[in-house]
Amino acid sequence: MNDLKTFKIQYAGRDLEIQFGKLAHQTNASCTVRYGDTVVLATAVIGKEKRNTDFFPLMIEFEEKMYAAGKIKGSKFMKREGRAGDEAILTGRLIDRGLRPLFNQKMRYDVQVIVTVLSLDEDNDADMLGIIAASAALHISDIPFNGPIAGVRLGYDGNTFIINPTYEQRKTSLLDLIVSGTGEKVLMIEMEGKEIPEDVLKKAFVKSMSEMKPIVDFLNSIRKEIGKTKQDEKFLCQEELTEDEKNIENKAKEFMIPLLEKYLFNIPVGTKRQRKEILSNLEKETKEFLNKEIKEDSNISSEKILENLFGDFIEEQVSLAILKLNKRVDGRGIEDIRPLSGETSLLPRTHGSAIFQRGETQVLSIVTLGSPGDEQIIDGMEEEVKKKYMHHYNDAPFSYGEAAPLRSLGRRAIGHGALAEKALESVLPKEEDFPYTIRVVSEVMGSNGSSSMASICGSTLSLMDAGVPIKKHVAGIAIGMAQDLEGNWKTFTDLQDMEDGLGGMDFKVGGTRDGVTAIQMDTKTNGLTMEIVEDALGKAQRARYKILDVLESVIKGPNKELSKYAPRIEMFKIDTDKIKDVIGPGGKVIKEIIETTGVSIDIQDDGSVYITSKNPDGMKQAIEWIKNITREFEVGEIVKGKVVRIMAFGAIVELSPNQDGMVHISELDWKRVARVEDVVKLGDIVNVKIMEKDPMGKLGLSIKALKEKPKFEEKKPVFTDKQETKEDFLYKPKQTDKPEIK
Secondary structure (H helix, E strand, O other): OOOOEEEEEEEOOEEEEEEEOOOOOOOOEEEEEEEOOEEEEEEEEEEEEEOOOOOOOEEEEEEOOHHHHOOOOOOOOOOOOOOOOHHHHHHHHHHHHHHHHHOOOOEOEEEEEEEEEEEOOOOOOHHHHHHHHHHHHHHHOOOOOOOOOEEEEEEEOOOOEEEOOOHHHHHHOOEEEEEEEOOOOEEEEEEEEEEEOHHHHHHHHHHHHHHHHHHHHHHHHHHHHHOOOOOOHHHHEOOOOOHHHHHHHHHHHHHHHHHHHHHOOOOOOOOHHHHHHHHHHHHHHHHHHHHHHOOOOOOOOHHHHHHHHHHHHHHHHHHHHHHHHOOOOOOOOOOOOOOEEEEEOOOOOOOEEEEEEEOOEEEEEEEEEEOHHHOEEEEOOOOEEEEOEEEEEEOOHHHHOOOOOOOOOOHHHHHHHHHHHHHHHOOOOOOOOOOOEEEEEEEEEEOOOOHHHHHHHHHHHHHHHOOOOOOOOOEEEEEEEEEOOOOOEEEEEOOOHHHOOOOOEEEEEEEEOOEEEEEEEEEOOOOEOHHHHHHHHHHHHHHHHHHHHHHHHHOOOOOOOOOOOOOEEEEEEOOHHHHHHHHOHHHHHHHHHHHHHOOEEEEOOOOEEEEEEOOHHHHHHHHHHHHHHHOOOOOOOEEEEEEEEEEOOEEEEEEEOOEEEEEEHHHOOOOOOOOHHHOOOOOOEEEEEEEEEOOOOOEEEEOHHHOOOOOOOOOOOOOOOOOOOHHHHHHOOOOOOOOOOO
């Protein structure tokens, strides 16, 4: 095509290629980004009609395509990609959180950005390319956007930071940090780590900013060459107030300020419901004031003015009170945490339970322990992943004091669950020490500021209550920020409801006393300076220690015993060659064991066998059954067996489902035996001693050896041509029916 444009830059030792004009020509802009053999497509489209909403309708999606990795969906019945999986949803949020603050929030036209993975190699993740591709498409488009931004992933091996680590490098990395920003300011942080000290994190943020700066400059150079003229923001935004309306609005602000001071900032202890009631009454009084001020023949709309006042203006006043007066709506100091409490063992039949409360935010966390086979299998685009630890977060409408339809889980709830999961990952026991599959569900009972961090605390308590040997307590806290139009700022600890407004941030940090295990940061500003980031980390550390004091007072460490209702797991190893014997043809043997004993059985490729059961007798029976199947019998052992076949020269005794042996007629008794049936019959249970084992594994058994030898001499039996010797049975080649040819 004539308008095909390709741009390249070296990034972390590899080519980063951005191509425009190849695909998706009916969009406002589109591009593909290639790094190694990973390729993503980003499309940006703006709607044709203004929406009648009170928010900016931005939609950012991340689409995983199985063909990108050369895979067909693993489901037997559904081969088409369906609803986005959790990983795709989390990546979509990741991209969204960095881009959203750079739009004019008063825009009322739909803007949709879709990032689609077209090709995926074994080294380079698509999420970083998704950030760059979405930013590039928006930046060169005609859609108003105050970008560009870039994204960078940082690993850490204990000494050196690794830029955009490969999948293999990430497996051993102590840190997985994703940052998006402008190179000068941070817009989004997502981090998982193994107790990373704050001083290392600060260096990591500085490093990530320096690495993204060349990409931002690269995108700016592309816009200069092929960028489209941006549309007029005024046309796209909600209708502005006229001069007359602005004059009335200013009078309304003057009317509201003393009321805010009286009713909102002078309540020593106030609940979210009380503040809502105050604002509702304030809105009524302000509306009455406007109706008096607005002339009847005027075209001025009181609803239009109220929409502005009861959004941005009140949030602005809350921020200014913090910034200039150190005054918060509930009377707390800048670093004060709301009252904390915790309790364990609330629910009688669950495997572990705990409740954690910070102010009005209350989370009930419940632990369920399952067998290794209960692990979650994620048939992802990159690889099939098995998860033995899962954290799920639920926030029903009642938790916000609202009545609303119960719908499927939203992106926010999925993100909160994933964040708490990351925070606790590094303190979980190793699989060989605790082979259970662990599921924690955090039910939000009340939400008023950072319920995700409360779910970290609740999970810690409930895991310890369940007896899961986690290494340390983990706590989480959210740091907020107040900022004015001049750029003056102030961070504060433990934000709640009205404090998360324009010019703010939600800087969530989880960790132990020894370091940070998870971070998630969103902002409603044009970015955070390194000074703000460092200040937030310091406040989060101090608050975390205070919360850890409370958690440690509730439960000092994991309970020594599991709940009596939790299943027990026994593990032992078998020869890998015997795995097929335990499973049996078509799974027949293992199914019989499970159905008979009521246990759950999981067999690993290395021969590890895990038996899970709540019934000790069933577990014991299953273990003996499997050990009998896989048992290697040795000469000299005395074992019990069942007579399964009678022949003229001896009896076949089954010692295990896969092993039998022969008791020759001469080994039935010390005296001469004329007929085998004179000593044993079909179905008899007998004790035998293993006397011989030939190279093929055939066993020669003896009943005689377990009997007392008589004092008189017994003549040795004379074998006829109808009675074969035991040597004949053990070593004689098989006879065929074919006659001998002479």
